[in-house]
Amino acid sequence: MMHEAADLETTLDRAAEHCAARGAQLTPLRRKVMRLVLEAGQPVGAYALLDRLRDDRGPAAPPTVYRALDFLVEQGLVHKLERLNAFTPCIEAGHDHGEHGHPHQFLICKTCGITTELTDHGVAHALEAAAKRAGFTPERMTVEVEGTCANCAA
Known part of the structure; x- marks a missing residue:
C-alpha cells in the first residue's frame, strides 16, 4: 500500500x-x-x-x-x-521475472480481505515437481490460500 x-x-x-x-x-x-x-x-x-x-x-x-x-x-x-x-x-513489479514470471502465492483473509503476496520458491518447486510427476508441464502458477490473518485471529 x-x-x-x-x-x-x-x-x-x-x-x-x-x-x-x-x-x-x-x-x-x-x-x-x-x-x-x-x-x-x-x-x-x-x-x-x-x-x-x-x-x-x-x-x-x-x-x-x-x-x-x-x-x-x-x-x-x-x-x-x-x-x-x-x-x-505485484510486490516485485518492474523486476525481470523471466519467461514464466516469478512464483507467487497469495494469503487472503476471509474476514478482513487483506491479501499478502508471497514469493516462496520452495512452494513453486514443490508444485512444479508434483505437476511433472503427473505428466504436466506448468506454464504459470498462482496459489491463492484463503484463511484468517494474524490480526483477525487475535
Whole structure:
C-alpha cells in the first residue's frame, strides 16, 4: 500500500521504464489504472476501478479498464486474484521475472480481505515437481490460500 505521493510517482515512473524496456508503453490511461490499483491498498475489482476512473475522467466503458488491466498483468505490474476476481499490485513489479514470471502465492483473509503476496520458491518447486510427476508441464502458477490473518485471529 502506498502512503506518500512521491513514492507513488516513483513506483509509476519505474513501471513506465519497465514497460519501455520491454517495448511497451504505459499510456496515461494505463498509468491511471495502475495508480488506482496501488491506491486501493487491497485487491480491487475492475468495476470499482471503473467507478473511480469515471469519477476522474468522465464516461468510460468496462472494456477500457479490462484492456488496461490485461496490459498491466501482461507486463507483470499487477496480479489477478481469481478467487476474488480482483487485482493487486505485484510486490516485485518492474523486476525481470523471466519467461514464466516469478512464483507467487497469495494469503487472503476471509474476514478482513487483506491479501499478502508471497514469493516462496520452495512452494513453486514443490508444485512444479508434483505437476511433472503427473505428466504436466506448468506454464504459470498462482496459489491463492484463503484463511484468517494474524490480526483477525487475535
